[in-house]
Amino acid sequence: NQSQKSEGGENGSGKKLVVGATMLSMQNEFIVNVSDEMEAKAKELGVELITVDAERSALKQVEQVESFIAQGVDAIIMNPCEVEASSPAVKLAMDANIPIINVNSETSAKPTAFVGSDDTESARIAMKYLAEKLNGKGNVLIMHGFMGQAAQIKRDNGAKEILKANPGMKLLAEQTGEWDRAKAMSLMENWIQSYGSKINAVFAHNDEMGMGAVKALEAAGLKDKVIVVSVDAIPDALQSVKKGALNATIFQNAQEQGGKAIETAVKAAKKEKFEQEVLIPFQLVTKENVGEYLK
Amino acid sequence: MDKSFRLQRFTQYGIFLAFALICIALALSTPRFFTIPNLMIIGTQVSINALLAFGVTFVIITGGIDLSLGSMVAVAGVTAAMFAHPDTYPLLVPLFAGLAAGVFFGAFNGFVITKSKVPPFIVTLGTMTIGRGLALILSKGRPISNLSDSFNFIGGGNVFGIPFPIIILIIAFMVCSVILNKTVLGRYMYAVGGNEPAARASGINVTNVKMWVYTLCGLLSAVGGILLTSRITTGQPNAGAGFELDAIAAAIIGGTSTSGGTGTMTGTLIGALLIGVISNSLDLLNVTSYYQQVVMGIIIIGAVVLDSMGKKDR
Amino acid sequence: MDKSFRLQRFTQYGIFLAFALICIALALSTPRFFTIPNLMIIGTQVSINALLAFGVTFVIITGGIDLSLGSMVAVAGVTAAMFAHPDTYPLLVPLFAGLAAGVFFGAFNGFVITKSKVPPFIVTLGTMTIGRGLALILSKGRPISNLSDSFNFIGGGNVFGIPFPIIILIIAFMVCSVILNKTVLGRYMYAVGGNEPAARASGINVTNVKMWVYTLCGLLSAVGGILLTSRITTGQPNAGAGFELDAIAAAIIGGTSTSGGTGTMTGTLIGALLIGVISNSLDLLNVTSYYQQVVMGIIIIGAVVLDSMGKKDR
Amino acid sequence: MGTILKVSNLSKSFSGVKALDNIHFELKRGEVHALMGENGAGKSTFMKILIGLLAPDSGEIIFEGQELRNSNVGDTLRRGISMIHQEILIIPELTVAQNIFLGREKEISGRKRWASGWLNDISSDKKAANLLQEMGVNIDPKAKMKYLSVAQMQMVEIAKAISNEAKVIIMDEPTSAISDKEVETLFKIIKDLKTKGVSVIYISHKMDEIFEISDTITVLRDGKYIATQSASELDKQSLISMMVGREIDHMFPESNSEKGELALSVRALSKKGQFSDINFEVHAGEILGFAGLMGAGRTEIARVIFGLDKQDSGEIRIKNKSVINKTPRQAIENGIGYVSEDRKGLGFIPGMSVKDNTTLASMSHHRKGIFINKSGEEASTTKMIADLRIKTAGMDQKVTYLSGGNQQKVVIGKVLLASPEIIILDEPTRGVDVGAKFEIYKLIRSLADKGIAIIMISSELPEILGMSDRILVLSKGKQTAILTSEEATQELIMKYAVA
């Protein structure tokens, strides 16, 4: 429904290209950012973008892809909910000869192209940062995302890998905060009751929970003694890093992921040449370099 | 007396009318709606919710409630997946294991509800949490993947061009309708929900009936769980979260009263279809996801308002 | 006849007994449980759920249900946050805006429920979805942060060493108890839930009473939403998801019957404390998260079983 | 005549309170055995034990020479005991035929054993139709139960009990909701059963019925066995004194009231399908009786006046001022009080206390702003308990735990506290024992003496005749006569009632 036109946005017959995108969750700030970037890029290229929300359900995601196929979209972008469970969607699209681009995270089935980064890596960076700060020795708490979800599992794998490599670092306790700031805050409060000054560091699977942990630690007057790191680099977290409350966050480039995803989708739809794997690295954000990330 | 018959008929058809109106509106607003492939997709998408809704219809007719549906889906799905790796067991083993898990879980619900005086809401809220924990424990918190092709056929395959889930849905609908309308057990469900003391005074074994409905509900949830697992080719410990509300909604939209004693499988099926059609078409119409939720809520309330207008003079 | 008095008293104290037993068991198993700071933390953590539970207790006593609590929390929280940036409006503005949002939402529930014949379950399921969508639309799907210190004091501050949320909780508890026990409105709530036709025939304006309870429920949810927003210093559009089940569970554990006509605020408070204490202590005892869920479910069912044993021969 | 059922030393208590204390009872084949006693004497409890709904604490029940022990309802039904329960126990959403054969689908399906789980509604509809026709009742077996009137429901319950081909049929107040015509039908059925050797245990608070139908009478008082005597050896007075433990001579109190000003007048009141062209007036201090057969439309008129239903046409005037009561609230404000025939459904809130129920309709007199005036409320309740002689452990007792008569008094108390000038009493003594009936009559009379205008709807002709100053007779929704108490007789009323 945009009047704006560019040769990039039309397929052979002169009709506007239609791209369907199914996103993990439009209630997650990072994903909303990616989606906004996709929207902007699509507008720029004159493509019609249909964005739907899978609400963290792989089943719903598969169904949405089925729906896209039935509608005959020219390309599909999927921000997978799950590694395995979202894979049938990839197969369906491939069988229907519609290019499918995974953005942000992977599926076990190989799509037409992948744009994003490896979640395991984000946890590795975070835990390495902690190990460095603690000189390889100290008591760590881990706040998990929603148990059983791909991001939780991968971040857990990455974190455990680094813990194993640093025998001096002891895992005091781990528990889920279900990606939620309020739940994480309560969890941290309870942990403070249990472990008090024994706590040296906290790794939270996302910034929301990281912020919750920071709040609880501040309230208990322990923030100076505990290092907190989390993943996503949402604006709130960046502000917090700037203030020196949150020690570090891991930046994922939403802009690049979103933009590249659309570009790749358009190229694939028009059967032009495209990169099959666009890896966008994670970056550690600390007080030193936070200025580069703040808009 | 014939007044009452007219009423009955209208209340049955009210939601059907609402459903038909919505379908017509959709067909007019997007040409993609009324296409065979899209209808097949809707049927497939509706199947799991409909199966759970059938199960919970039995339960609600007896005056109970089951919030553990979603967790039963996960437990049954994970259990089935554990036995569904290629070249391990024949297909019947994972199917049987999944169904058995659901039956066991449902029977446990029934047992606690009939033996204690704890309201079904609390019991099944408790088992909902327990079940979710069990699914995570069984799967060690990780999806169970690498399932055999034959297992994956259940959710992904076609027979004569009709997706297998739709076939299961139709069979389940017929079986559940027959149970409800043609068997003594079905009659007793209405009796227990309509007036439990009266049912007891007629010599009906109320405990038995309740055991049956919760077990049936577990069985149907397990079928849903297996279908889901096979459809996403993975046993997900967190699958099915929140399914209970959709299933209960389908039943109530279809005319099952939460106070028990009324309800039909046809109504529930239409309720499930209504929900499925709305969510499908909101995607088709490219309604922004936040507005989708608003529209979804309005349409559901609207459909039931439309339905209940016919009941005004009761 | 005094038999019935004994019964009544026991049913009131049954859950209290169960609660006391659990507390004793916890105090014995971990010395950290019975410390002032930990009790303060439990109080703070319980406060939001308790507020919602108070609200839904009113609703359930009249025989209704409200599933939209969690969404009202989000809508009120986001609305308040929008006006709570530092150096913009005085503190009263965000508070008023948040509360107004809750009141309006609750009144809307009441309006639809009393004007249509749609069951409260469906209406509030619909508004639950609508509310979630609204919260996302208002906040554009992003948390609203950078709130003023005075606003953040509500959820994070202390007065004489007592966390402010606990003070709000106590005030709300007293006000709600008074409404239920000492006012005409409270009496009418029990009457409407106990026997609606008889209440109507006694000259009670049933519509009015229902409007009141859903509005009160909206108001209390809004207080909860403001508290939550202030505690986490952000207006979260996805805040409060699933809160409705916890709140309803607290009310039912505390002896409110879903069929209406019974319930007390004290019972609900104990129900909320029970849930809060269990989840606090499972963390303290460092129970693995999968098992936490299983244990939580078992304890809740167990507590209510214990409670209901006293009611056996009724 | 041999003994079919023998009960000895039967006791039952609820949470420590004895409801039945060492009961003895013997039932002969083919006899109609009346069980008498005040409200709360333990009659229903006894019967529920016989049918297997309640378990006794101790005692022995011998049925056809075999002990009934740990039996459940299903068992007893199959052995040949069936029961019409005091409270109507029907499944509203099922049809008449489905209700009649509920619990016995397998027996009547006529299918082979392996297929007995399948329903056979065609056969049960046919059987139900035959049964109802034999009884001479005109009810459609395919109609949903919830659309029936209470009387019709009661007839279905009777049909259900006799269709079991039982050897013993327990009837716990089967006539409380039906009028004389149906009672006649029931008695014909009972006499028929007797000739087939079936025994009937009959419970009722209507004295005339007892003497008409029963052979033997057993009396219980406060859960204790008092006596068993042949009906022919007893008269009404001695039976009453056995039940109540004292004498009651003049059942209906004398009228002392003067006819006062016009309180309520109704002109050409009509409601489609229910009643049409109703005209009457009631004066302060007057009791106007409404007589008629079941379904004559008396309750419907009351509901319209009280604002529970809407009229189609006609006018209602209170003190010569035209009013339209859209809701009961308005009716109460206009000075009307209504004691419904449906005590459980419209009368009281079971889970609330005596106090809360009594003051429920008059909160406007018992409030200080938004708060309840606790002391005022307690004072009013205390007064009502004393004035109406409500037997209760205290004002905080839940109304569910009161006996039927006392529940009725609570409802009357509630209506009185709203200080009405016009009171409509619909079947005010339904299910109430003789002692309490007597007190309610006195109460009604004293209200009239105080200048309240009263409309009394009743299906018990003696009550109508004994209490009313004038009697309005209805037939099929039409007003057929207004008789003065002098000219009215049972025969005359019946003549107009069937007109």
Ligand SMILES: Nc1ncnc2c1ncn2[C@@H]1O[C@H](COP(=O)(O)OP(=O)(O)OP(=O)(O)O)[C@@H](O)[C@H]1O
């Ligand atoms: N389920 C119960 N729990 C507690 N008390 C009960 C229960 N059922 C009956 N009672 C008590 O037992 C006593 C006997 O009651 P029952 O119903 O047998 O009396 P009844 O003779 O049938 O009276 P009515 O003529 O009013 O029907 C009463 O005091 C009653 O309150």
Ligand SMILES: Nc1ncnc2c1ncn2[C@@H]1O[C@H](COP(=O)(O)OP(=O)(O)OP(=O)(O)O)[C@@H](O)[C@H]1O
């Ligand atoms: N719920 C109902 N649904 C349909 N018809 C009804 C209902 N209740 C009553 N009726 C019908 O309305 C008519 C009037 O009944 P109503 O109860 O007013 O009679 P009545 O004279 O008050 O008799 P009684 O009070 O002795 O039962 C009857 O034909 C009855 O069958």
Ligand SMILES: [Mg+2]
């Ligand atoms: Mg009785």
Ligand SMILES: [Mg+2]
């Ligand atoms: Mg009547």
